[in-house]
Amino acid sequence: MNRIDKKFKEDKKLLSIYFSAGHPKLEDTLSILEKLQSSGVDMVEIGLPFSDPLADGPTIQKSSTQALRNGMTTQKLFSQLENVREKIKIPLVIMGYLNPMMQYGIEKFCQNCQKIGIDGLIIPDLPVDVYHENYQSLFEKYGLYNMFLITPQTPESRINYIDKVSNGFIYMVSSASVTGAKDKFGSPQTDYFNRIAKMKLSTPTVVGFGISNSETYLTAIKHSSGAIIGSAFIKFLEKEGVENISSFISSIR
Amino acid sequence: MNRIDKKFKEDKKLLSIYFSAGHPKLEDTLSILEKLQSSGVDMVEIGLPFSDPLADGPTIQKSSTQALRNGMTTQKLFSQLENVREKIKIPLVIMGYLNPMMQYGIEKFCQNCQKIGIDGLIIPDLPVDVYHENYQSLFEKYGLYNMFLITPQTPESRINYIDKVSNGFIYMVSSASVTGAKDKFGSPQTDYFNRIAKMKLSTPTVVGFGISNSETYLTAIKHSSGAIIGSAFIKFLEKEGVENISSFISSIR
Amino acid sequence: MNYNVNEKGYYGDFGGAFIPEMLYPNVAELRDNYLEITGRADFKKEFENLLKVYVGRPTPLYFASRLSEKYKTKIYLKREDLCHTGAHKVNNTIGQILLAKRLGKNRIIAETGAGQHGVATATVCALMGIECIVYMGELDIHRQAPNVARMKMLGAEVRSAKSGSKTLKDATNEAIRDWINNPLDTHYIIGSVVGPHPYPDMVARFQSVISEETKWQLEEQEGRDYPNHVIACVGGGSNAAGLYYHYLNDERVNIIAIEAAGKGIDSGQSAATSALGKEGIIHGSKTLLMQSSDGQITEPYSISAGLDYPGVGPMHAHLFRSKRAEFISIPDQEAMDWGLTLSQTEGIIPAIETAHAFAVLDVRKFGPEEIIVFNCSGRGDKDLSTYIDYFKL
Amino acid sequence: MNYNVNEKGYYGDFGGAFIPEMLYPNVAELRDNYLEITGRADFKKEFENLLKVYVGRPTPLYFASRLSEKYKTKIYLKREDLCHTGAHKVNNTIGQILLAKRLGKNRIIAETGAGQHGVATATVCALMGIECIVYMGELDIHRQAPNVARMKMLGAEVRSAKSGSKTLKDATNEAIRDWINNPLDTHYIIGSVVGPHPYPDMVARFQSVISEETKWQLEEQEGRDYPNHVIACVGGGSNAAGLYYHYLNDERVNIIAIEAAGKGIDSGQSAATSALGKEGIIHGSKTLLMQSSDGQITEPYSISAGLDYPGVGPMHAHLFRSKRAEFISIPDQEAMDWGLTLSQTEGIIPAIETAHAFAVLDVRKFGPEEIIVFNCSGRGDKDLSTYIDYFKL
Numbered sequence A, B: 001m002n003r004i005d006k007k008f009k010e011d012k013k014l015l016s017i018y019f020s021a022g023h024p025k026l027e028d029t030l031s032i033l034e035k036l037q038s039s040g041v042d043m044v045e046i047g048l049p050f051s052d053p054l055a056d057g058p059t060i061q062k063s064s065t066q067a068l069r070n071g072m073t074t075q076k077l078f079s080q081l082e083n084v085r086e087k088i089k090i091p092l093v094i095m096g097y098l099n100p101m102m103q104y105g106i107e108k109f110c111q112n113c114q115k116i117g118i119d120g121l122i123i124p125d126l127p128v129d130v131y132h133e134n135y136q137s138l139f140e141k142y143g144l145y146n147m148f149l150i151t152p153q154t155p156e157s158r159i160n161y162i163d164k165v166s167n168g169f170i171y172m173v174s175s176a177s178v179t180g181a182k183d184k185f186g187s188p189q190t191d192y193f194n195r196i197a198k199m200k201l202s203t204p205t206v207v208g209f210g211i212s213n214s215e216t217y218l219t220a221i222k223h224s225s226g227a228i229i230g231s232a233f234i235k236f237l238e239k240e241g242v243e244n245i246s247s248f249i250s251s252i253r
Numbered sequence C, D: 001m002n003y004n005v006n007e008k009g010y011y012g013d014f015g016g017a018f019i020p021e022m023l024y025p026n027v028a029e030l031r032d033n034y035l036e037i038t039g040r041a042d043f044k045k046e047f048e049n050l051l052k053v054y055v056g057r058p059t060p061l062y063f064a065s066r067l068s069e070k071y072k073t074k075i076y077l078k079r080e081d082l083c084h085t086g087a088h089k090v091n092n093t094i095g096q097i098l099l100a101k102r103l104g105k106n107r108i109i110a111e112t113g114a115g116q117h118g119v120a121t122a123t124v125c126a127l128m129g130i131e132c133i134v135y136m137g138e139l140d141i142h143r144q145a146p147n148v149a150r151m152k153m154l155g156a157e158v159r160s161a162k163s164g165s166k167t168l169k170d171a172t173n174e175a176i177r178d179w180i181n182n183p184l185d186t187h188y189i190i191g192s193v194v195g196p197h198p199y200p201d202m203v204a205r206f207q208s209v210i211s212e213e214t215k216w217q218l219e220e221q222e223g224r225d226y227p228n229h230v231i232a233c234v235g236g237g238s239n240a241a242g243l244y245y246h247y248l249n250d251e252r253v254n255i256i257a258i259e260a261a262g263k264g265i266d267s268g269q270s271a272a273t274s275a276l277g278k279e280g281i282i283h284g285s286k287t288l289l290m291q292s293s294d295g296q297i298t299e300p301y302s303i304s305a306g307l308d309y310p311g312v313g314p315m316h317a318h319l320f321r322s323k324r325a326e327f328i329s330i331p332d333q334e335a336m337d338w339g340l341t342l343s344q345t346e347g348i349i350p351a352i353e354t355a356h357a358f359a360v361l362d363v364r365k366f367g368p369e370e371i372i373v374f375n376c377s378g379r380g381d382k383d384l385s386t387y388i389d390y391f392k393l
């Protein structure tokens, strides 16, 4: 059973963390993963940096640019992760844009993910329809889950379609926006979380985008299976460093 | 008999000098006239300065502008010349553009000229046809001659027409150009002087534009009744001052 | 009354050819040939074809709906700003270059204020492979830098006129001096309906394509070929002459001419010739001009380089004197504001010259059923830095 | 082979809509409605009328006689430089603003490189009274200052994109982010045949008026409605798409696309996508793009702000891959020289983008009986300071 599914079987709300691989320092990837696991984080999205991350806000853009400057590449990330499963047991997801994966070769990319022990991918610019038609069988061949996003504007019919194609979880974007930390969720967000909860999808939902603190985390998990923190974590990393990660996690829950 | 006609009756070639009234100093007009007369100059063109002297080269433009800055006006010039005939016996011609005369009132202008003892006018932007039709009788009423220009491009028929309308003299522009001093005349000029001489016009011709020294003066008068010096004289005045005028005149002839 | 030129080159009391004898052969050559040459079939064909395929004529007659709504009247814009090079000026330079070629000239001179006429002249010279020298006042060279750059790109030589106010009047003096010095091979392309006869009539005829098109375009859009008002800014008056031309003797059409008041008519810094001018001679033409009591020509002022000319063409002097046209003068500030208003209401950035015309909408009332045609004489690209500085955008 | 888009939004292997889910509703709304809306009679009428009375269409098809003589072939220029705002870009913005209005949008965003698309967007927004925000690379804001000034005059807000190469690619990223953040009220007017389906097809259709006119204009002038070659510069590829459109499936017509080689294809400073690009995803479209072996998008370089885009539209990728079109790349220097040559031979100062296309005349031979149509995509006013500095005029 895929580690992601196993995780959702546990009777608790998930806390997942996103960071850009290669940032702040090129070789931070493994130590960040270790700190996250030891702080009790349930899942990690490892960002494969891209030159033109058009779904991301300024914080993730900046960390991606820095990672590329530090020398991060697809091959480099795979080498860093080669033996990751010796120590890291929580589900690992690679989140990245389609183009670097295409250049690497989608099949070779999937193959490597499987070898390393990656559980799934999030590719913001790979629409569900294209995935469904062209890539699903390939992903499945290598035991990789592919997770899709939904937003407050996603029509119900499409949510149902995504629910059908999805495995792992559905990434519920908190509001129509690029990534970036928010202080609070208002009623439009909670209404939306509620609405989706009432749809009783077969795939668990995890809220992402705009989660920055314990308040937004708690609102998010009230109506979903978990939450993903990205920009707020990256900002913390830049300021407080890898060694203090556990204090960030404990501030959330 | 008009002083101009009388002058041409004398058996000698004419030397005529142009200067801008009010330049170098506002009150120089009379002393310049006296110096010119005492140096043996035969006739003087007194320039009535104009803001936009479009037939004039840089030297006369500059002297006009300076004269206007010094405060020269039509009325001022008439006051300066009020008693000019007490001392000055040589022919005096006022040379100016039409617009200031129009503003003064053409008839009043002619009247004043007569009173003072001005012998004629040269108005570069009053074409012979317009003069003939609209102004000739007025000028004649006040005993004023009006002199016209011809150039190397003036057609023979038009030269004959000008000859008919003219009195005093015909102002033979040395080459197609605005005013300004030249060092030498080439064969185009001498051919042209010759051509006009052969036409045996009833009005005497005087060469102007580009006469600057004894050489150009001598070439000019070989085929005409005289010559007018403007820019070269003004340049001299600016450099050497009113008191030395006689040395300029003696350098010419 | 007839408002066209008469056979002697006069519009009523105004016009004629008050030129130094040195220019006589050149001007006479033009006067004796312009009607014959421009009447030839081959000339007409080449002229009309270039206007079409090169200049981009017909220019649209555009119904400005947002502006019309705002001012509760029917406003059309004759889009001369869409002409190649960006203003009406090129209609005239195309005509004159074809004429110059037929007169065997191989050197062209021009004066320019806003630079539009200089660019239009440099353009047709490049098109024909003819040498081109443009005189431009030193001040204008600075305030219309983009047009100076364009002339240079087009291979023209730009000569700075440093006398007087260092603007259009002085550039014109310099061009005339050049012509005097080069009487045989050179044609002087004057850029407006000014100068000695036959220039005012010749330029007006070349620009008359504006009202010629307006007539059939109005017919198409309004079912009648004349408006209630034709409105244009007047520097020398060529864009205005072009728009008025076919309506001059049509009394159903009211003619409105807009002059530049600069810092105000009584400020001593203005170019409102009809308000301040008296009869006189400028650049070879008897007309109205701003001058001192002593007959010295005033150095005019306007924020717009194409309007700060101390005279107007003799046709306009006559339209003013005979009361055929209403003359209104608009200060810098209102003109500038209208540059912004037209940009933001209709998406058209006008030349500052052109912007003056539109300001009439705040000054004079028009009825809801009245049809107004504005001459949108040029685009504002040349004026961007003036606008930006003025509005601190 | 058919070179038009297929029903799935692909040109051969290229195209599609590789967009974040956040954009799905917006893009789907467009995709599901653009053909229906643009097919409505009222849309067509308004579109065609604005192209005529506001943009100034048809633009002339000008036979360049001096150039033709020099190169011993028959050269026509499709004069998109005469369009209102000075380039072909406005054909598309007129179309999209009418579409946006019918979709009930009240806020417009756009990206711009040379600023021409930004100006064209700001213009139609002013015309319709709709809020407008234009994203522009910080570098381009400096090198195309006149167009920044125009956008401000037109009331648009210009936002500086400071990431990456600070040029068109980055401005596009910013615009996409804005759209993600404002999915309901905002329409994104993309300025070229790039981006997710239906943009490439939609923009190509709006620009297809160029070849539609070329057909009847050639028929009028040459007695046949197709040339031997159609030639255009390719940034994203919209002016090229417009010129090729009605000839895509006409094998008698050879298609030539000109890209910017910058400082040379092998210099590392270039924008020659077909020569250097590989298949990939940029701005929501599968196409050819310049990228590192790791799939990071290259920061492109060209002296011309409108050509330094690291991709091309999917139609062009397909034309290249299928060998339907010849692709040629022209370095900065040749393009600049041609800016001057066209100015001084035909009196037309082209945009630097446009100048690239003409340089093909020095690179490839054409027969004396061959008819070539160049897309004269824009005028050079925006580039004057680059020209002046480059040539030290």
Ligand SMILES: Cc1ncc(COP(=O)(O)O)c(C=O)c1O
Pocket: C087, C088, C113, C114, C115, C116, C117, C191, C192, C193, C233, C234, C235, C236, C237, C238, C239, C240, C305, C306, C307, C351, C353, C354, C377, C378, C379
């Ligand atoms: C756009 C524009 N409009 C008007 C004028 C004024 O000239 P005219 O009165 O001859 O039309 C100019 C002069 O340069 C101009 O460039």
Ligand SMILES: Cc1ncc(COP(=O)(O)O)c(C=O)c1O
Pocket: D087, D088, D113, D114, D115, D116, D117, D191, D192, D193, D233, D234, D235, D236, D237, D238, D239, D240, D305, D306, D307, D351, D353, D354, D377, D378, D379
């Ligand atoms: C004049 C001109 N031509 C060409 C282009 C390139 O764009 P496209 O390839 O979409 O026509 C631009 C872009 O700004 C432009 O301004």
